[in-house]
Amino acid sequence: MSDSALINRRGGALAQLSDTLWRRPGLLIFLLILPPALWLGIIYLGSLFALLAQSFFSIDEFTGIIQYEFTLKTYAELFRPSNFDIIIRTVVMAAAVTIGAAVIGFPVAYYAARYARGKWKAIFYLGVMMPLWSSYLVKVYSWKLILAKEGILNWLFETLHLGGLLNAYLAIPVIGGNSLSVSATGTFLVFLYVWIPFMILPIQASLERVPHTMIEASGDLGARPAQTFRHVLLPLALPGVIAGSIFTFSLTLGDYIIPQIVGSSRRFIGQAVYAYQGTAGNIPLAAAFAVVPILLMAVYLWVAKRQGAFDAL
């Protein structure tokens, strides 16, 4: 072995650069992180702060011109009954969608994690992945087909001679409406359908980690299946459920397309943001509305972190 290979520096600018990077790992990290940090820092955070800053401006009620002075007036407007209703409605919908997704998603996740083997494991996996990655608009569109007055759901109710039941349900105020496609129930179903894969994957991830000897031990100790579920399985799966609920809750809070296509004329936060920044030209109020989901999610994430939900992501 010749010493010269170790002593002689390799020639060429590229090689010298290479040596420098090897000797100074800090510089390498800096160079690696610079482009993504600049991109996200300037384009994304910059825009986000510009938006937040605008929420502290206000709009002159008579001229409609934005006044660039610091004020909390715009935030106060959020608490006007018409605006506050929008916030409450959105939060209730997000909570309902989250609970619905957990109830329907849990058995799928549990079966996939505990019982599915080999071919069925793959089928279950793709069975959740495919809807997750399918086009969002196509999924919404499919429900427009289903919920339409002449569509399959009404046809099904008529064929089973249950049309009266459906009409009685639609007559209930708040959740009912003229037809399913313009009712809050319709909006709920579409939200549920579109976001449910986001709930199943984290639950499945947390259930995969539950040793099945624990379930057996619980049974051996005399617990009935319901008790095992309540006292063993659910506490262990809870971080996964919370992780999933972060997605379903956040996604429902910010959506403005689903309630626009399927639902009543009562607005959600996303629609309010969209309407205020668009035709109304009231950017400050739109910005203030946009802060609501951010704050709600910040609180939600803080609670979730305390429950250890991030380990299940």
Added chain:
Amino acid sequence: MHSDRAPLGLKIAAGFGLAFMHLPILLIFVYAFTTEDKSYQWPPPGFTLKWFAVTWARPDVWEALGLSLQVASISTIIALVLGTLCAAAVSRTRFFGREAISLLVILPIALPGIITGIALRSAFNLADIPFSFWTIVLGHATFCVVVVYNNAVARFRRVSGSLVEASMDLGANSFQTFRYIILPNISTALLAGGMLAFALSFDEVIVTTFTAGQQQTLPIWMLEELVRPRERPVTNVVAMVVVLVTFLPVLAAYTLTRGTDTVAGQGK
């Protein structure tokens, strides 16, 4: 063995969940062939292949598709570069601001899309940037980074440091090491991440409505048709094709990363 048999109730509940997730999409496949063109009548009065020819001859569909493919390709390339750089830095060492960087990458997808959208739009307005092809790309690349990052960071952690050191000991410089050691090790993760980023961008509508001017990507075209239906059968056919097209990259990404500890696509 008793414990390996699922209770009947669980089977039914799991089957119901899967059916709930799949039947609505399958319904679109039926509607693409219906002869009815004024309403969403069920059951379809008859079946025809006519609408495929009609859709094929529509220039607006082709333009929207072309734009979507271009935007998705360029956004994916940007996301691949930025996501890989970020993953390389974060997985390698602990440094000041590391947590902040990983949060920053996830933020565009963790916050509701409407916030990303309206933030970008008001920033473009403030900076007097006219809406164009590039403003769409700017938005898409921003939230695509996280998909590539998630895939790459998991793989980087598994590339053992001794491999890199061995390569350097044998006389390769950093760039050769990257080319011949690191890249082959992370290539499938990058490919999977890239495909998912492509699928994400191809399908994105919420941010795009804020960052596009007059241009129509395919999702924007579909949104228009959903809000103000003009020719329903054409929408049905486009919807079916979109489902089939997104099916392929997801299946490919799954196949590429199957058997590793983190399968691609979980964190959309």
